[in-house]
Amino acid sequence: MTVQVLLAEDQAMVRGALSALLSLEDDIEIVAEAARGDEVVPKALDARPDVALLDIEMPGGDGLDAAAALRKSLPECRVLILTTFGRAGYLRRALESGAAGFLLKDAPAAELASGIRRAVAGERVVDPSLAVTALSDGESPLTGRERESLAASMNGATISDVARKLYLSEGTVRNHLSTAIKKLGTRNRVEAARLAERKGWL
Amino acid sequence: MTVQVLLAEDQAMVRGALSALLSLEDDIEIVAEAARGDEVVPKALDARPDVALLDIEMPGGDGLDAAAALRKSLPECRVLILTTFGRAGYLRRALESGAAGFLLKDAPAAELASGIRRAVAGERVVDPSLAVTALSDGESPLTGRERESLAASMNGATISDVARKLYLSEGTVRNHLSTAIKKLGTRNRVEAARLAERKGWL
DNA sequence: ACGATCCCATGACATTTGTCATGCCGGGAT
DNA sequence: ATCCCGGCATGACAAATGTCATGGGATCGT
Numbered sequence: 001m002t003v004q005v006l007l008a009e010d011q012a013m014v015r016g017a018l019s020a021l022l023s024l025e026d027d028i029e030i031v032a033e034a035a036r037g038d039e040v041v042p043k044a045l046d047a048r049p050d051v052a053l054l055d056i057e058m059p060g061g062d063g064l065d066a067a068a069a070l071r072k073s074l075p076e077c078r079v080l081i082l083t084t085f086g087r088a089g090y091l092r093r094a095l096e097s098g099a100a101g102f103l104l105k106d107a108p109a110a111e112l113a114s115g116i117r118r119a120v121a122g123e124r125v126v127d128p129s130l131a132v133t134a135l136s137d138g139e140s141p142l143t144g145r146e147r148e149s150l151a152a153s154m155n156g157a158t159i160s161d162v163a164r165k166l167y168l169s170e171g172t173v174r175n176h177l178s179t180a181i182k183k184l185g186t187r188n189r190v191e192a193a194r195l196a197e198r199k200g201w202l
Numbered sequence: 203m204t205v206q207v208l209l210a211e212d213q214a215m216v217r218g219a220l221s222a223l224l225s226l227e228d229d230i231e232i233v234a235e236a237a238r239g240d241e242v243v244p245k246a247l248d249a250r251p252d253v254a255l256l257d258i259e260m261p262g263g264d265g266l267d268a269a270a271a272l273r274k275s276l277p278e279c280r281v282l283i284l285t286t287f288g289r290a291g292y293l294r295r296a297l298e299s300g301a302a303g304f305l306l307k308d309a310p311a312a313e314l315a316s317g318i319r320r321a322v323a324g325e326r327v328v329d330p331s332l333a334v335t336a337l338s339d340g341e342s343p344l345t346g347r348e349r350e351s352l353a354a355s356m357n358g359a360t361i362s363d364v365a366r367k368l369y370l371s372e373g374t375v376r377n378h379l380s381t382a383i384k385k386l387g388t389r390n391r392v393e394a395a396r397l398a399e400r401k402g403w404l
Numbered sequence: 405a406c407g408a409t410c411c412c413a414t415g416a417c418a419t420t421t422g423t424c425a426t427g428c429c430g431g432g433a434t
Numbered sequence: 435a436t437c438c439c440g441g442c443a444t445g446a447c448a449a450a451t452g453t454c455a456t457g458g459g460a461t462c463g464t
Contacts, residue, residue, distance in 0.1 A: 016311020017219035020226055109218020143441060156393035159421065172443050178422055190392055191358035345411060361451065374413050380452050
């Protein structure tokens with residue numbers, strides 16, 4: 001019995017390469033591919049895969065949203081998240097949205113096939129080094145407003161932009177950013193935003 | 203006669219997948235792999251590949267530096283740069299450092315093997331869409347100091363940090379950043395730095 | 405030699421950003 | 435009920451950041 005896999009990854013060459021890698025395995029078969037987050041559910045409903053292998057960074061909605069949607073519309077399909085190291089913070093969100101596992105592109109290629117088999121067998125598949133950093137990162141220390149303010153000032157937006165977007169006084173936004181900066185131990189809201197993003201606290 | 207290829211890419215799983223992809227081709231053989239920029243030259247000297255396939259983003263010195271070094275120490279080896287879309291600006295630097303081609307991870311997987319064959323045949327291999335955006339981006343409008351100042355303030359460094367690093371007055375750094383901001387039409391040095399980086403003007 | 409032009413450097417000034425003290429309000433704990 | 439605490443909001447103040455006018459020096463064309 002071969003495992004049927006849906007592969008979602010936006011970079012065509014990487015997608016093709018992963019497909020080639022998995023095709024070397026006798027018991028694994030790629031039955032669908034997606035290049036965008038919003039292609040995942042339709043293609044999965046069509047192809048009925050046993051496992052969905054989802055990259056996080058994709059256009060058209062990220063892999064975690066796709067995972068949650070897939071959980072609803074095709075619950076028997078196991079979801080494996082595949083992403084770059086340094087995004088350990090996504091682990092929590094991924095497991096909350098019902099993913100069966102979380103693999104790193106930095107891990108050896110052999111772990112991909114074995115991860116798929118273990119997911120099919122009902123195991124939770126989490127890269128050990130990733131679990132460690134996720135635990136040490138811990139829970140977000142940011143309050144709701146602080147998180148919003150940071151997120152809104154991600155791409156060099158000015159304070160008044162953020163204030164307008166959140167319907168707040170500029171002073172208030174400054175304050176939220178200030179406390180966020182202090183909590184994260186950075187010198188700028190820029191550093192703070194990058195750090196929070198990296199830890200998945202956005 | 204098979205083409206011997208060195209493959210440099212930091213993410214192990216992607217590296218393994220690309221290796222699998224190329225192994226499907228009868229006339230292509232992976233003879234060496236590198237996970238870091240500074241591993242490229244030693245491994246190339248050892249394995250004597252016909253083509254080096256280099257990712258740009260790598261720890262231990264980026265792929266373009268590796269390309270230049272390889273050009274010196276193993277000139278008969280053709281260099282192919284492989285990178286993510288949106289980094290079109292690197293194209294100029296890549297060709298200046300003697301690369302034979304520039305491929306996109308967003309391109310179809312089939313182009314990888316054909317790109318390698320064309321490089322061996324002496325052709326220049328450049329993704330057409332990439333060439334267009336590189337041309338439309340044009341030459342960098344930044345002067346030397348402006349570029350240095352922007353680069354040094356990339357990760358939320360404060361002005362005085364930059365000033366110290368460049369042995370300049372704070373006012374001078376502010377001025378360079380200011381002109382850079384005006385030239386790039388942004389509101390922050392943050393936006394300016396991101397834009398310049400994306401265009402390869404760093 | 406001369407001016408024109410460009411890059412670089414600097415300090416003065418205005419604006420933006422970060423920090424602080426203060427107060428409001430709702431949800432436990434006593 | 436009362437107290438305490440944490441999140442939210444605000445304005446005053448200090449520090450960092452961006453803009454401007456100015457001048458020195460190198461290079462190029464005339």
